């Protein structure tokens with residue numbers, strides 16, 4: 001029996017182009033019970049362990065990094081059961097053999113479901129967070145999938161279009177070395193799709209789709225995977241180039257107007273600009289941001 005369940009014909013048509021909500025049975029692996037989590041946390045390389053706290057609103061400005069110090073895995077897991085602690089064991093599904101095997105098996109199933117799906121980099125981290133934890137409004141640079149395992153959480157998924165998101169916003173994230181957060185307005189929530197995730201559910205949405213997460217109940221544990229496909233690498237580099245000319249020259253490029261050779265040329269120039277460190281400083285405002293074209297809702301699958 002496979003790890004992925006109820007991935008319908010409709011889901012096959014939507015994958016990477018829209019939101020897919022299906023089921024999985026990863027918890028049956030036995031890799032996510034308390035003793036396993038304690039051992040994982042204790043032995044995970046400290047340079048790949050992120051621990052943070054946030055205030056009640058969960059704004060990115062309120063996020064504060066915490067150090068694991070000398071605390072053992074049981075103490076750190078106990079800490080994550082309370083308050084607003086959030087922990088990410090980055091790439092644990094790439095490092096630990098038994099978890100890497102599970103990630104490989106899950107993506108082998110996805111490739112069976114989608115024969116043209118060719119991710120060339122697949123990463124998996126384990127998110128462990130307290131009942132009161134929140135993740136602020138942001139986009140991811142590659143396609144994300146959230147495989148929920150324990151607890152309950154609410155995921156808000158917003159449209160990739162104005163007024164929620166402009167291309168200049170996406171470019172600003174892509175040229176920044178690490179910040180993925182975007183300015184959030186509560187008025188955006190009327191445009192969001194809202195999903196209350198239970199253990200055993202998987203949710204995914206197209207790359208660059210804004211989202212935020214509010215934990216609802218219990219210790220929350222999820223496998224968070226991201227993968228890169230050729231089309232997204234091309235799109236990201238083309239948008240870096242667009243970000244460069246928007247900020248340096250005041251032009252108003254649109255990724256949706258770029259196709260074929262034009263898109264490839266922009267991607268090549270963006271790649272070169274990144275390698276030569278010619279991209280604008282991350283905080284540099286877009287000269288023509290107010291005139292920026294909205295990101296279209298069109299799918300990216302291919």
Ligand SMILES: [Fe+2]
Pocket residue numbers: 138139140144211
């Ligand atoms: Fe995300």
